[in-house]
Amino acid sequence: MASRAKATILDIAREAGVSKSTVSLVLQGSGLIRPETAVKVRKAIEDVGYVYNRGAANLRKAHSNVIGMVINDLTNPFFAELAVGMERVFQAAGIVPFIANTAENPVRQEEVLKSLMEQGVAGLIVSPARGTTPGAFRRIEAAGVPVVFAMRRLPESRIPAIAPDNHRGAYLATQHLIGKGHRRLAFFGGSSDLVVYHDRLGGFIEACETLGIPAANRTIVEGETSRRGGMACLETALAAAEPPTAALCFNDAVAFGVMLALRKRGLEAGADFAVVGFDDVAEAEHYMPALTSVAVDTAGLGERAAHVMLKMIQSRTTRAEDHIGAVSLAVRESCGPDRNARGAGMGDAA
Amino acid sequence: MASRAKATILDIAREAGVSKSTVSLVLQGSGLIRPETAVKVRKAIEDVGYVYNRGAANLRKAHSNVIGMVINDLTNPFFAELAVGMERVFQAAGIVPFIANTAENPVRQEEVLKSLMEQGVAGLIVSPARGTTPGAFRRIEAAGVPVVFAMRRLPESRIPAIAPDNHRGAYLATQHLIGKGHRRLAFFGGSSDLVVYHDRLGGFIEACETLGIPAANRTIVEGETSRRGGMACLETALAAAEPPTAALCFNDAVAFGVMLALRKRGLEAGADFAVVGFDDVAEAEHYMPALTSVAVDTAGLGERAAHVMLKMIQSRTTRAEDHIGAVSLAVRESCGPDRNARGAGMGDAA
């Protein structure tokens, strides 16, 4: 039924023959009201088709239970996995997080953050869009709303970040490639306006230097962090006089693109050109050939970020420790057989 | 700057030496205020670090500009694409949609819907979770909040739905398989508590009947709508005495699973067993072998759904026409060469 105008606690009160205060108490599950009264009120709530007005409540309480998750690219399954990890934690805490997508666009991000703030969120978990300006979170910090960065962070910011050990992951992957006998390596994808980029590229370079790959034998191609970007990177690199024989990719999307481009050229990932991805999304394992990738425990990091956020809200602070998650290399087929023992043909797949 | 307590329009008013009403007018971009006054007020807004309290505003206006998108499985790129299509439209309209994931869980969905309603959304676009009870939207309808279903709909519901022509899509795909010479067909994945399932299965069956495939030669295996589900379906089907030689899958995720399971058995999708997917997600084209799939123009349907929603909100109605989107079959490699001309070897791919 429900009349046209929305029902309020006053309507409930009238219906149940009690005061609005009593209804409010029932709504909050207070133990102060007599059970029979509570039952009566709850029946009235049902009868009038009441829906709680959180906006009005927050006006008094100034303590919303809404948490915003701002994601830079929802179509990248990596971020979807991250979001799902966080949701698990929030769900257990009885909180419904609202997800918003920025599509890697700082302007859009600005709008999204503004909207979330206006909505009165209790906290924000953000994977900042590429090209986010350093001041983008100043107002939010000033407002005292806790923020944590997930997966990505900003150059100089006091906002806590939850991210994998990108440097080490890249180092491990590069080391693996060099161990396989590759001497001309490439780093594909990403752009230097991302802190993660420098972390990962840094690990790549450090491994090269430590293990004796001179700068002349290193190809670095920036590019979109997408399949398309990966395809472009490979084309660029293969056009060189002495092209690389292996590549560490900024992320799995780029790696898939590289593998695709290889196939287009009649080359086989693994046998003809080694490719390693980063993030280890679910598909990596099922790709053909299966993609070697740096596993970062995406969902685990999402859970961690959510926990940190919960703790910050609870302790009313805007500060927290960074968390650097452990990484490991999931070795599969895409980085191919050992080059030192070449000519042997098939077999061997890590 | 910004003091501990949140700034309100009264603080701005004091700072700018005007009344709160004037500030409110400026905030709403009313043309009634003198430009110099507006400038002064805007400066004050900046100075005090004000953030608009939409909850308080909605209390008066009863007209929020928040739209909720409730998605049953964000990790399925298909739904992520849908969400992105909608976002494009809403962004142009200056609206920030909030996305919430139900993880295919009706209980979770209930919570999510409740939370969104309490937040005072202006409208809801929902892809209902599997197993949603018919009454799940009764309260929302009673509250007069416009709802549209995207991709999925409920058995008996007056809520408008935006979905592809599932029946026809399945018919086309099945027809194609039969045309290729297959005589024992399977339908893999999905479950009968989904309306879409019946639509797609219906198309499959109609094609079989029309084109002379007797019921005895049809295998129908329900299963999870995921890669895992697809793998299970194939195993079940191949265990039969006279196993099928081709399958139409409920969606692409299932199809990928089937292809994976084929590979595990040393069989090749296309050559040894034909598989066709549904939805045509971005990866389908890039898979190995490339997946034949029913293309539904996901992003387009998302945009359509968003437009319908906008129109409903604008015209204050809760009714709208269903929209059935056109479909087409994207023929690729996974359905293999023509069986009638078998033994010829390679060649032919759509």
Add this chain to the structure above:
DNA sequence: GCCTATAAATGGAACGTTCCAATAAATCAA
């Protein structure tokens, strides 16, 4: 019986906006 302690329910003042009706200031017609 009265007084006190406890339990249960209540009225009213906030919270931060919007919007109507009203005021004040400026302009114009006579």
Add this chain to the structure above:
DNA sequence: TTGATTTATTGGAACGTTCCATTTATAGGC
């Protein structure tokens, strides 16, 4: 000058909650 008209600005009452301070009812102790 006076009154009418337009242009800018303003006070105050709402919106639907929460929560404090009270009130009212119930029980217990003597």
